[in-house]
Amino acid sequence: xxxxxxxxxxxxxxxxxxxxxxxxxxxxxxxxxxxxxxxxxxxxxxxxxxxxxxxxxxxxxxxxxxxxxxxxxxxxxxxxxxxxxxxxxxxxxxxxxxxxxxxxxxxxxxxxxxxxxxxxxxxxxxxxxxxxxxxxxxxxxxxxxxxxxxxxxxxxxxxxxxxxxxxxxxxxxxxxxxxxxxxxxxxxxxxxxxxxxxxxxxxxxxxxxxxxxxxxxxxxxxxxxxxxxxxxxxxxxxxxxxxxxxxxxxxxxxxxxxxxxxxxxxxxxxxxxxxxxxxxxxxxxxxxx
Amino acid sequence: xxxxxxxxxxxxxxxxxxxxxxxxxxxxxxxxxxxxxxxxxxxxxxxxxxxxxxxxxxxxxxxxxxxxxxxxxxxxxxxxxxxxxxxxxxxxxxxxxxxxxxxxxxxxxxxxxxxxxxxxxxxxxxxxxxxxxxxxxxxxxxxxxxxxxxxxxxxxxxxxxxxxxxxxxxxxxxxxxxxxxxxxxxxxxxxxxxxxxxxxxxxxxxxx
Numbered sequence: 472x473x474x475x476x477x478x479x480x481x482x483x484x485x486x487x488x489x490x491x492x493x494x495x496x497x498x499x500x501x502x503x504x505x506x507x508x509x510x511x512x513x514x515x516x517x518x519x520x521x522x523x524x525x526x527x528x529x530x531x532x533x534x535x536x537x538x539x540x541x542x543x544x545x546x547x548x549x550x551x552x553x554x555x556x557x558x559x560x561x562x563x564x565x566x567x568x569x570x571x572x573x574x575x576x577x578x579x580x581x582x583x584x585x586x587x588x589x590x591x592x593x594x595x596x597x598x599x600x601x602x603x604x605x606x607x608x609x610x611x612x613x614x615x616x617x618x619x620x621x622x623x624x625x626x627x628x629x630x631x632x633x634x635x636x637x638x639x640x641x642x643x644x645x646x647x648x649x650x651x652x653x654x655x656x657x658x659x660x661x662x663x664x665x666x667x668x669x670x671x672x673x674x675x676x677x678x679x680x681x682x683x684x685x686x687x688x689x690x691x692x693x694x695x696x697x698x699x700x701x702x703x704x705x706x707x708x709x710x711x712x713x714x715x716x717x718x719x720x721x722x723x724x725x726x727x728x729x730x731x732x733x734x735x736x737x738x739x740x741x742x743x744x745x746x747x748x749x750x751x752x753x754x755x756x757x758x759x760x
Numbered sequence: 761x762x763x764x765x766x767x768x769x770x771x772x773x774x775x776x777x778x779x780x781x782x783x784x785x786x787x788x789x790x791x792x793x794x795x796x797x798x799x800x801x802x803x804x805x806x807x808x809x810x811x812x813x814x815x816x817x818x819x820x821x822x823x824x825x826x827x828x829x830x831x832x833x834x835x836x837x838x839x840x841x842x843x844x845x846x847x848x849x850x851x852x853x854x855x856x857x858x859x860x861x862x863x864x865x866x867x868x869x870x871x872x873x874x875x876x877x878x879x880x881x882x883x884x885x886x887x888x889x890x891x892x893x894x895x896x897x898x899x900x901x902x903x904x905x906x907x908x909x910x911x912x913x914x915x916x917x918x919x920x921x922x923x924x925x926x927x928x929x930x931x932x933x934x935x936x937x938x939x940x941x942x943x944x945x946x947x948x949x950x951x952x953x954x955x956x957x958x959x960x961x962x963x964x965x966x967x968x
Contacts, residue, residue: 484798581795582810602810604795605896609908623811623897716909720916725797728920735924739931742856749858749936751951 481588483580495591499657500630500641502565503667503695504705505676506651509534509548509563513643513652517546520631520642540566542619545628546643553704564694564705565643565652568615568628570594572688575713576625578721579610585625592657592691595632598624610721612687612711630691660693667695686712766947767964777831778943784824785926791817792919818895825888832881838868839878845871865959872932876925883922890915 482489518524525543528536534550546567553560574594577586585600586607596607596616603623607616616625631641639645644654653663664681671679680699683689698704770778791813794803804813844864848855848871854862855872869877893903893911900908933939938952953961 484801486798581798581801583798583801600810602795602804602814603896604814605894605900606912608900609905609912614905618896618901620897714906714909716913720909720913724913724916724920728916729793729797729799732920732923732927735927739927739935742931743935746856746858749860751938751949751955 476587476589478590479587480590481574481577482584483577483586484583489587491590493590495589497657498591498593498630498635498655498691499660500570500644500692501653501660501664501695502692503651503653503664504562504564505667505671505679505695505697506649507563507565508649508651509550510648511536511548512646512648513565514544514546514548516642516646517628518544520634521545521629540615540617540627542617542621542626545626549706551705555698555701555704560697562697562705564707566706568594568630568692569613569687570628570630570691571612572690573713575610575612575687575717576607576616576627577610578713579606579717581606589632591635593630593632593635594691595629596625596627598622598626601625610713610717612708612713657689657691664693664695671695671697682707684708684711686710765950767950767953767961768946769942769948769953770946772946774831774834775943775946777827777834780827781824781831784820784827785922787820788817788824789919789923789926791820793923796916796919814896818891821887821891825884828880828884832877835877836881839874841871841874841878845874848872849875860955866957867963868957868960870957872928876929879921879925883918883925886914886918887922890918 477490477493478495479489480491523543523545525537525541528538530536531538535547537544537547540547546565549564549566551562551564553562570593572592574586574588576596577588577594580586581604582600582602584597585602586594586596588594601624603618603625605618605625607625608614608618616627618625631639631643634641640654644652653660655663661681661683668679668681676697678698678700680696682694682696682699682702694705694707696702696705696707702709787807790803791807793800794807794813795801795817801810804810807813807816844867847864848866851863852872854860855870890911892899893908894900894915903911933943936956938948942948950961950965953964
């Protein structure tokens with residue numbers, strides 16, 4: 472998306488506020504896993520709109536194809552055969568970027584403007600600024616960014632920021648035949664989710680709930696889960712948050728280290744001013760001692 | 761200064777080795793800081809932009825590691841820390857206030873130089889290992905994400921300690937007049953040796 476946007480809440484490796492004058496409505500994609508039939512229409516729509524073609528992979532004995540997210544597959548259906556309450560369930564989750572309110576990728580990124588967060592909540596990669604260091608991979612709590620083997624740039628779901636910017640819904644939403652995917656304001660999506668959760672509870676899914684993890688400030692891609700108490704059943708982290716290692720590395724360590732190095736250099740200079748150079752004195756020039 | 765007043769301290773190959781380490785260190789510190797803090801990102805311009813900085817840094821790192829390894833193998837035996845060094849370190853206030861006459865006789869290297877030597881050995885080893893773990897596109901994909909996160913933090917910490925150590929090292933060379941010449945021309949004066957490294961002076965002049 473264009474760099475001249477006026478609604479950028481956060482910009483990677485930037486210590487001042489980027490242009491944020493225009494405020495947009497907070498948006499969200501809601502994925503209702505109980506309605507998903509695993510048809511992969513969203514996967515195809517993503518490929519088509521973004522004009523990406525993954526290489527033909529190998530069958531790994533599951534319906535997952537490709538097996539995992541790649542630089543060319545920004546969303547992938549993942550199939551889980553589980554027995555949470557003694558009976559077999561086939562859970563199908565559309566995997567992809569969660570568009571965290573507190574994005575670990577953006578926090579870790581050292582390249583100014585390679586990752587931005589719009590005020591509508593979309594976290595977008597600007598590959599022209601990407602340097603290919605892979606820090607976003609270390610920063611992401613959901614294992615989403617992929618570094619291209621072709622150009623060493625990071626890629627992931629853009630939440631169709633180009634479509635959303637002109638008032639269209641993301642391609643995956645447009646194509647979903649069952650209504651498992653819906654898109655709108657985050658507020659509306661939470662309301663819609665609560666209706667769905669009430670319905671699921673009536674149908675016997677007592678632990679149904681919304682996956683909008685507070686550890687990353689909430690996400691702009693949310694799930695309705697039949698078993699919200701066990702997100703691991705769906706391959707989701709239970710309490711995702713930016714790793715403390717990354718928070719330290721890209722938080723306190725940055726200013727503290729830089730100030731400490733500056734003070735050390737300044738300290739040596741002041742030491743010189745105070746005690747002067749350590750020279751060999753004239754009177755020591757006698758032979759022997 | 762007459763020729764007889766000179767004492768050889770570093771052979772030409774020692775000096776080339778030292779400056780190879782020094783030059784690669786400067787390049788690594790600049791390119792590393794560029795990716796460490798946004799305020800330093802402009803330094804990527806010195807290396808041809810962000811992607812080039814990311815590409816070059818690890819290769820320069822390998823050159824520094826092996827240059828330093830050669831250097832360390834030449835000099836480690838002069839840097840073994842003994843009891844006299846502990847006394848020297850205890851009297852650090854005498855050192856920084858130019859009261860060197862109050863501390864025990866110093867051999868080829870003083871305790872401060874020895875400590876810096878071992879700090880560099882530890883930092884370079886850590887930087888190499890963690891650097892390989894983070895190195896994209898070649899090695900990072902092979903490592904577990906937690907290992908990579910630990911590596912990036914340790915890489916930053918050891919680089920910080922190393923840069924801090926080198927600031928002190930460079931300052932000490934500027935402060936103690938006659939030291940830079942030892943590493944550029946290779947020799948020191950008799951008086952310099954007698955004042956700063958008297959035990960070494962006695963050792964190299966005995967029998968002459």
